[in-house]
Amino acid sequence: MSNTNWKMRSLIGSLGFAVLALPALAAEPAWVKKSNENAKLLLNVVAKYSPEGASSLGVDGFDEQITDMSRDQFEATNKDTRAVVAELNKRLKGETDAKVRQDLEILVKAAEDQMRTAALTRKYLLPFTDVNQLLFGVLRQTLDPRIPKERQQTIVARLEKYAGMTKGYRPITVLAGERLQERLKANPKLLGPYKGEVEQALNDGPALVKGMRELLAKSEVKGWEPAFAALEKQLAAYEKDVRAQILPRARADHRLPAELYADNLRQFGVDIPPQELVAKALTSFAEIRNQMNITAGLIARERKLQDADYRAVIRELKKQQIPVEQVMPLYAERLNQIEAAVRQQGIVSLPSRKAVIRLATAAENAQQPAPHMSPPRLIGNTGEYGEFVLTTGMPPDASGKALVFDDFTHQAGSWTLTAHEARPGHELQFAKMLETGVSTARAVFAFNSVNVEGWALYAEAEMQPYEPLDGQLFALQARLQRAARAFLDPMVNLGEITPEGVKSFLMEEVGLSEGMATQEMQRYIFRAPGQATSYFYGYQRLMETRQAAEVALRRNFKRRAFNDFVLAQGLVPPALLRKAVMQEFVPSQQ
Structure with a gap:
């Protein structure tokens, strides 16, 4: 998630980790x-x-x-x-x-x-x-x-x-x-x-x-x-x-020394060489960019905008910033709209209770600048659930300059972020573990960032067809950002691009604010080198698994049943999930 925990790889011997274990709310087989x-x-x-x-x-x-x-x-x-x-x-x-x-x-x-x-x-x-x-x-x-x-x-x-x-x-x-x-x-x-x-x-x-x-x-x-x-x-x-x-x-x-960076990727769940990851991500970036220009063209025609390039349309839509006091009501409205579409389209089973969304404090902005899910405690839990924490910018630098985000506080940008961090993304992901129960081994020690972030990107993709055109454009922008991460992170750590080059690329080609591009660049080079690649790779692996299930089941494939099954597995890595889907889910549907 943007990120349930950047340093989850340090399970033993670190002070600040947050991990998951068997919840108290579910029956224990x-x-x-x-x-x-x-x-x-x-x-x-x-x-x-x-x-x-x-x-x-x-x-x-x-x-x-x-x-x-x-x-x-x-x-x-x-x-x-x-x-x-x-x-x-x-x-x-x-x-x-x-x-x-x-x-x-x-x-x-x-x-x-x-x-x-x-x-x-x-x-x-x-x-x-x-x-x-x-x-x-x-x-x-x-x-x-x-x-x-x-x-x-x-x-x-x-x-x-x-x-x-x-x-x-x-x-x-x-x-x-x-x-x-x-x-x-x-x-x-x-x-x-x-x-x-x-x-x-x-x-x-x-x-x-x-x-x-x-x-x-x-x-x-x-x-x-x-x-x-x-x-x-x-x-x-x-x-x-x-x-x-x-x-x-x-x-x-x-x-980092090459041996350390390779270990980072492995701990986050990326099991292919950096060069192969870069090649996959570059191709995906080009394909997503083409889709964005098609969607941006439709928006430009609809709104009579002079420049139909996706970068120009993003800049224009970002001008629809909303006052701080209206941000939370907007996200509450988006969540209601997304949940209505989930139920109507039969995408995944939802809880009856409301999800929690709140603005970050200034200190939370400093600790973790990107929007993220604050997970609940999952041992001894008595009914607490996760919180979607919406950050608003970077803390001031040494000169006193503060970088405020404009990436999430506008109408169109709220759709896909809500789907990612709240429902049907991370909030639902953690809630399902509470409600269905998974073993400590699968929730804590099988955890990797590839799997947890793969589900959240998959949730974005599930919701994209049911969003307005401007929401779809920013859903594609979010996917473009994740593809960019998957080649920029390895490239900057292999010395193939400078940190300044990373920042300018994200601002000019992806359309991020200076604040968001800065925290992204910092993520790649010192906050959590390698972690940012997990979103793209996790999404690809989960989509591969779904497509394999669809090929096996054809007309018998049921989306809600598949999605409920995936969530019930806990935070397991892609190989274990693929095995469970093909050996348990597919036979049960046939």
């Missing part, structure tokens, strides 16, 4: 219960080394704990993970249930993938901790209105530990600096973070600190003020350390 017992082994490792992550899942018992940054945890994490892999392989040998066996294989692969990623990161990169981002993420998760009030109060204990006010703890800012110096001493040749990433972190810092204070002030949490006051001073000091110690070591070249 016997095989799922058995599978989840196996998954607990790996979840326990996650909880041990990232208790904040366990809490974000809804797991009890970790709300007051924080990640231990007082010492290097690499070897300890590897040791525990290898022990879990050995036990899972032992269980695999004696397991007879096909689905449980498949889940065991998923768990083993996830653990081995994570160890490989951690080893590569350690081999090449100097650790840089953006403490502002880290703490804002924890506060945002803990103080989410969907979280019970008693759990929100536990944030005080964490703040006191982060600030070093609790006996046995030292400030997280000090520990982050120590871990950096420790790795630098061990290997002076490690690559520093990209200079643009450090500069953006410094620019975002004030907005994130302000956002943390606002979250705490608006909550009903008591007694947070002393710890947060101490943290504010420590964060200010840490900012000076970053400028003095890290910025001079930052690298000017944004490119």
Whole structure:
């Protein structure tokens, strides 16, 4: 999603991840219960080394704990993970249930993938901790209105530990600096973070600190003020350390070592070489652009516009910006219209309750500039669902210049974004997991960005024929953007185009605002290199699977049945989904 989580690949050993597990709202089949017992082994490792992550899942018992940054945890994490892999392989040998066996294989692969990623990161990169981002993420998760009030109060204990006010703890800012110096001493040749990433972190810092204070002030949490006051001073000091110690070591070249970038693609679910991905995406870009010119021509004729080129028509339609106070009513109206079409056309089964859409805060804009789905906690869930968060721009840069988006706050652009982030896209995707129930292995450890984003683009395509012409043009623009991502991301990371070239291409050929093009470029080069390719590739793989089912079933193919089946599988990668469709769905329809 624009993005349910850019850093989902860091399942173990990272502070800020948000993952999914078996929801409490659905009945638990016997095989799922058995599978989840196996998954607990790996979840326990996650909880041990990232208790904040366990809490974000809804797991009890970790709300007051924080990640231990007082010492290097690499070897300890590897040791525990290898022990879990050995036990899972032992269980695999004696397991007879096909689905449980498949889940065991998923768990083993996830653990081995994570160890490989951690080893590569350690081999090449100097650790840089953006403490502002880290703490804002924890506060945002803990103080989410969907979280019970008693759990929100536990944030005080964490703040006191982060600030070093609790006996046995030292400030997280000090520990982050120590871990950096420790790795630098061990290997002076490690690559520093990209200079643009450090500069953006410094620019975002004030907005994130302000956002943390606002979250705490608006909550009903008591007694947070002393710890947060101490943290504010420590964060200010840490900012000076970053400028003095890290910025001079930052690298000017944004490119990752080839081995690391290839691993990124693999973790996000792209299982073909970058060059093959680029070739597919370039061809698709040209085909979509042709469709856009046809649609733009129809709009130009209808509205008597002088220039029928898709770029000119997009610029003209974007002028229909709406006031901020009317944005949410517009998106609520779009959602109602889309849901009516879904029901009328029999596209997919919808819940009777309403989806939630809200505007992002300034701090959320800084943390994650693109519109995105904020997923619900899926362990211990008592009826909470995901939220579509609509961002409005980039935070000010060092010069004070703020880049506001005009990409979503106009009439035509609201159609496909609603379909992607709300229904029948991500909001429905997460809701179905709550309502049907999937195993932890399939929801957490089989997750990859290709599958989750593939469904959202597929949802856009399902809705496009039922939208007005201007809505269809922006649906095609969104697909054009995803094709562009799939060649620009590899090209900029392979040194075949500059970051400035990426930005200008997105503004001139795709029609994005400067703010949107800037955050896109940043996504490719330091926010999440490789992740942006997953949208295009996931959509292609899901469409391949659907077409295979249609060829097998012909007149017996039923769209709603297919779409409901796909959602019921959880966040599994394309190969597993294709297997389930051909071995389970197709025979059931014949």
